[in-house]
Amino acid sequence: MKANDVILQTATKVVFFIIFLFSIHIFFAGHFAPGGGFVGGLLTTAAIVLLLLAFDLKTVQEALPFNFMIVVAVGLLLALGMAAGSFIFNVPFFTHTFGDFYLPLFGLTSLHTAMIFDAGVYLVVVGSTITMIQSIGGDS
Amino acid sequence: MEFVWLIFLPILAAIIVPFLYKSVKNVHTGWFVLIVPVALFLYYIRFVKSVLNGEVHISELPWIPSYDISFTAYIDGLSILFSLLITGIGSLVVLYSIFYLDKKREKLNNFYVYLLMFMTAMLGIVQSDNVISLYLFWELTSISSFLLIGYWFTKDRSRFGALKSMMITVFGGLMMLGGFVLLSIMGDSYSIRELIANAPSFIDHNYFTLAIILILLGAFTKSAQFPFYIWLPDAMEAPTPVSAYLHSATMVKAGLYLVARFTPVFASSEVWIWLVTGIGLLTLFWGSFFAVKQTDLKAILAFSTVSQLGLIMSLFGASAVAYHVSGENAAIFKVAAFAGIFHLINHAMFKGSLFMVAGIVDHETGTRDIRKLGGLMSIMPISFTVAFIGSMSMAGLPPFGGFLSKELFLTSMLSLNQFDLFNFNTWGILFPVIAWIASVFTFVYSFYFVFKTFGGKRAHNAIPKEPKEAPIGMLLSPVILAITVVAIFFIPNMVAKAFVKPAVVAMQTGLYTNPSDVDIHVSAWHGWQPELQMTLGIIVVGLVLFATMSCWQKIYRVQPEKLSLNTLYNGMMTFSEKGMNRLSRLYMTGLLRSYLMYMFISIVAITIIALFMQDAFKVDFSSFAPVNAYGLMTAIILIISVIMVIVAKTRLAAIIALGGVGYSVALFFVIYKAPDLALTQLVIETVSVALFLLAFRYLPEVKRHGETKGIRVGNFLIAAAVGITVTLVALSAHSQKLIPSISQYYKDTVFTEAAGGNIVNVILVDYRGFDTLFEIAVLAIAAIGVYSMIKLRLSRKEKSDESE
Numbered sequence A: 001m002k003a004n005d006v007i008l009q010t011a012t013k014v015v016f017f018i019i020f021l022f023s024i025h026i027f028f029a030g031h032f033a034p035g036g037g038f039v040g041g042l043l044t045t046a047a048i049v050l051l052l053l054a055f056d057l058k059t060v061q062e063a064l065p066f067n068f069m070i071v072v073a074v075g076l077l078l079a080l081g082m083a084a085g086s087f088i089f090n091v092p093f094f095t096h097t098f099g100d101f102y103l104p105l106f107g108l109t110s111l112h113t114a115m116i117f118d119a120g121v122y123l124v125v126v127g128s129t130i131t132m133i134q135s136i137g138g139d140s
Numbered sequence B: 001m002e003f004v005w006l007i008f009l010p011i012l013a014a015i016i017v018p019f020l021y022k023s024v025k026n027v028h029t030g031w032f033v034l035i036v037p038v039a040l041f042l043y044y045i046r047f048v049k050s051v052l053n054g055e056v057h058i059s060e061l062p063w064i065p066s067y068d069i070s071f072t073a074y075i076d077g078l079s080i081l082f083s084l085l086i087t088g089i090g091s092l093v094v095l096y097s098i099f100y101l102d103k104k105r106e107k108l109n110n111f112y113v114y115l116l117m118f119m120t121a122m123l124g125i126v127q128s129d130n131v132i133s134l135y136l137f138w139e140l141t142s143i144s145s146f147l148l149i150g151y152w153f154t155k156d157r158s159r160f161g162a163l164k165s166m167m168i169t170v171f172g173g174l175m176m177l178g179g180f181v182l183l184s185i186m187g188d189s190y191s192i193r194e195l196i197a198n199a200p201s202f203i204d205h206n207y208f209t210l211a212i213i214l215i216l217l218g219a220f221t222k223s224a225q226f227p228f229y230i231w232l233p234d235a236m237e238a239p240t241p242v243s244a245y246l247h248s249a250t251m252v253k254a255g256l257y258l259v260a261r262f263t264p265v266f267a268s269s270e271v272w273i274w275l276v277t278g279i280g281l282l283t284l285f286w287g288s289f290f291a292v293k294q295t296d297l298k299a300i301l302a303f304s305t306v307s308q309l310g311l312i313m314s315l316f317g318a319s320a321v322a323y324h325v326s327g328e329n330a331a332i333f334k335v336a337a338f339a340g341i342f343h344l345i346n347h348a349m350f351k352g353s354l355f356m357v358a359g360i361v362d363h364e365t366g367t368r369d370i371r372k373l374g375g376l377m378s379i380m381p382i383s384f385t386v387a388f389i390g391s392m393s394m395a396g397l398p399p400f401g402g403f404l405s406k407e408l409f410l411t412s413m414l415s416l417n418q419f420d421l422f423n424f425n426t427w428g429i430l431f432p433v434i435a436w437i438a439s440v441f442t443f444v445y446s447f448y449f450v451f452k453t454f455g456g457k458r459a460h461n462a463i464p465k466e467p468k469e470a471p472i473g474m475l476l477s478p479v480i481l482a483i484t485v486v487a488i489f490f491i492p493n494m495v496a497k498a499f500v501k502p503a504v505v506a507m508q509t510g511l512y513t514n515p516s517d518v519d520i521h522v523s524a525w526h527g528w529q530p531e532l533q534m535t536l537g538i539i540v541v542g543l544v545l546f547a548t549m550s551c552w553q554k555i556y557r558v559q560p561e562k563l564s565l566n567t568l569y570n571g572m573m574t575f576s577e578k579g580m581n582r583l584s585r586l587y588m589t590g591l592l593r594s595y596l597m598y599m600f601i602s603i604v605a606i607t608i609i610a611l612f613m614q615d616a617f618k619v620d621f622s623s624f625a626p627v628n629a630y631g632l633m634t635a636i637i638l639i640i641s642v643i644m645v646i647v648a649k650t651r652l653a654a655i656i657a658l659g660g661v662g663y664s665v666a667l668f669f670v671i672y673k674a675p676d677l678a679l680t681q682l683v684i685e686t687v688s689v690a691l692f693l694l695a696f697r698y699l700p701e702v703k704r705h706g707e708t709k710g711i712r713v714g715n716f717l718i719a720a721a722v723g724i725t726v727t728l729v730a731l732s733a734h735s736q737k738l739i740p741s742i743s744q745y746y747k748d749t750v751f752t753e754a755a756g757g758n759i760v761n762v763i764l765v766d767y768r769g770f771d772t773l774f775e776i777a778v779l780a781i782a783a784i785g786v787y788s789m790i791k792l793r794l795s796r797k798e799k800s801d802e803s804e
Helices: A006-029 A037-054 A057-063 A068-089 A113-138 B003-023 B029-045 B047-051 B077-100 B108-127 B131-149 B156-187 B192-202 B208-222 B228-237 B240-249 B251-266 B270-291 B297-324 B335-365 B381-395 B401-418 B430-454 B472-490 B492-507 B530-547 B549-558 B565-587 B592-613 B629-647 B651-671 B675-696 B709-735 B743-749 B759-767 B769-803
Strands: A098-103 A107-112 B057-064 B069-075
Touching: A006 A037, A006 A113, A037 A057, A037 A113, A037 B675, A037 B759, A057 A113, A068 A113, A068 B769, A107 A113, A113 B675, A113 B759, A113 B769, B003 B029, B003 B057, B003 B069, B003 B108, B029 B047, B029 B077, B029 B108, B047 B057, B047 B077, B047 B492, B069 B077, B069 B108, B069 B131, B077 B108, B077 B240, B077 B251, B077 B335, B077 B472, B077 B492, B108 B131, B108 B240, B108 B251, B131 B156, B131 B192, B131 B208, B131 B228, B131 B240, B131 B251, B156 B192, B156 B208, B156 B228, B156 B251, B156 B565, B192 B251, B208 B228, B208 B251, B208 B270, B228 B240, B228 B270, B228 B297, B228 B565, B240 B251, B240 B297, B240 B335, B251 B297, B251 B335, B251 B492, B270 B297, B270 B430, B297 B335, B297 B401, B297 B430, B335 B381, B335 B401, B335 B472, B335 B492, B381 B401, B381 B430, B381 B472, B401 B430, B401 B472, B401 B530, B430 B530, B472 B492, B530 B549, B592 B709, B629 B651, B651 B675, B675 B759, B743 B759, B759 B769
Parallel strands: none
Antiparallel strands: A098 A107, B057 B069
8 A cells, every 4th residue: 555645645744643641641630631541552552553554564664663562561560560569568369559759740640550551551452452453464 | 307208209300311321321321210219118018027027108299288188108018018019019119121132223312210209109009098099009000001012112022012001901990980089978088097997987888889880990900800801912023121120010919909908898798709719710811711821921821920910800799708707617718819919029029030030031032932942041041040940830730839839829719618798608619610610721822921932942934033041130120030939849938928918907907906917828848738739730731732832833823813802992993093084074064154153153042041941031121221312323323234144245345344343342441431441442443444454455356156955044043043042142131130249349449459550451461461462362372373374274285386
């Protein structure tokens, strides 16, 4: 599928970042407003799929030179590690904790270990879907 | 020191064996391994003194305390005897193997790991007081036996024999597990000691006979009793040290151990006595009769092992009679247990030495075919002497240990006729008769084994190697065993006091309290008794038969190959393989449609049945949200999209219409205020349409015309059924609440407990975090699956391209 879609390609270059930033926002918003790791991950995937449609697989692979299988592994490790980390503090598996911290630039922020778990979810979702798309799309 | 740990010593030692093998190349690995059984033997022998005074030792290691399952080492007369046999013969076998297996050519690391694994398993069987851990060790012996028989795995016969032994013994093991479960239900305990104590309370239970049969299936398969013995001759493909150790001295005696151990529980049953004694005697005869047919040295010994195991089994069966008789007559029936244990010791000694000699002959001449052998007496004098002692003990001649136990065996068989319960006084006459005939054949094959190998003339061309006497290290173990065989004849009462009597007490709990109560004195000369007359008869008839063997050996050809048990086994194996194959082909059609059909039909059936059985179907319109214009419009779009999916002529149109379905569902979520779901649904729909389009070009064209009317109607019915079911479930679930909704709890706690505001997401990451964890794991597995399937296909394609 190699047509010269100038309009699509030009628009994509901007829209990609908008969707991507939105997905990051959605991801962080998750705990209090609609959103979360799963939707965030899917939105990021959607952004990458848009890239794939506008450009070809090779270009996208050069632009995002990750092995997405490793992204899956990192995500799983993060999620499982968070859940198992509670053992260190001698509390049951999967116990979350939270607190308010003063961060520079952000001000008073509520931080939550659930965020780490959600980041794992995000990474697994992005990694898995892109791995599938790349392997199916790359087989020619 | 908790000695229960010692059971695990061999298997722990096995961990370092491969490293020793790799790093210390100059020393035979066996020397290191030898330390383990020797150390254990020396440790266990310390128990003998206290055990013969009637003490027992218990050491416990909890395993699954909530199910009352533990590793309990229980040392009494029976388990100490077996433990000493396992470690003692184990030491000799390891010593022998050092010279038998070449350190350069053989994979010693594998061999010794398996052997040590077996040692742990066997010690576990004989010391476990908990039936569940006993079963575990039982299966571990089957597995290690499998690995050891298949040690030379490049040979077809080895693999065949390994599989055969595994199939039969594991089958028996599973049956036995069933028996244990029944027993533990009846006796309300997993502990053998407690089961024995509770036994009188459940002898009338419905499951009692069933439990007997199941447990005996385990014992009979393991101890190679008729008709399960067929695995033992094929197991002879194992290296000879293994045959000597597992398949004559220890593992095949596990079944005997089990029978002995459970005698106090089952002795009251007629079924038990008849089955154990009858099958044992039948096996004794069968094995000895067919041993004469064999031409392979190890096959002769295998059949003789089968037969001797049958002998001990029948004695153990007869020992249960003692529980039914009291008073003055009782003494005669108490001989059986004593004789059984005594013969078990003798058999381990002489059969171990005979196997080792067979291995030496094989090693030094390159053949085990008795038709090619002969005249080795002058070349291998020490081996001949050992073989002679072993065989004569087996034949039951003085001055060897076997004579004494054989006499006791005849005594107890003769006594059975005097037992006046369970029809024994009518049928009982058969026992001594069969025992006598079997003993004659035992005599014949013992002579056959030793004199056809070592006696006669040497056939120079037949033997592949120039024979010579084995190295001293290889002879050491069989010589030690042979010396023991002779020694037992001269000090039988010391052996009886130290080993046999404590074991008898453990086997017949309730009849004795202390080993010194066992009032049996063994003597070589006990007058002109029927036993002695029978022995003389055996010698005379045996000698005649041996001399005229070539004349009557033809009768073995009368039995057609088709009617043998091996044919039955092979037939069953082929039948089950083919049958199972056909069965799975029946439903594994390779058509995706069939699989989807199975799934959908079962979902519908299970849900509908559950719905009506529980009378759960109910619709309550009052709680439904009001329908508005947006909702109506969305519903119309949804229905139009669904119809488009069905009627679409091309896949592309169908995919886009399916996307429409998804988007309208997302709209519903928006209308009914579920922003999280709406968001997710929208993005999912977008990504999956893109994915569909990617995979689209690999799919074949839609071929609607290829479908018959029947298939289309079937599809329609299934689709409609699924739709209706889901609707019914949704309506019913909405209309009734069996339990109060959990939403209020979430509302109350989402901020205080989880410090969040969005319940949906907090459920995902916190309340039901486990679900999410597994979901992402599944997602990751799916990704890996897609990746590897496509990459695999690619690499295969590349290969076929190259070959073109």
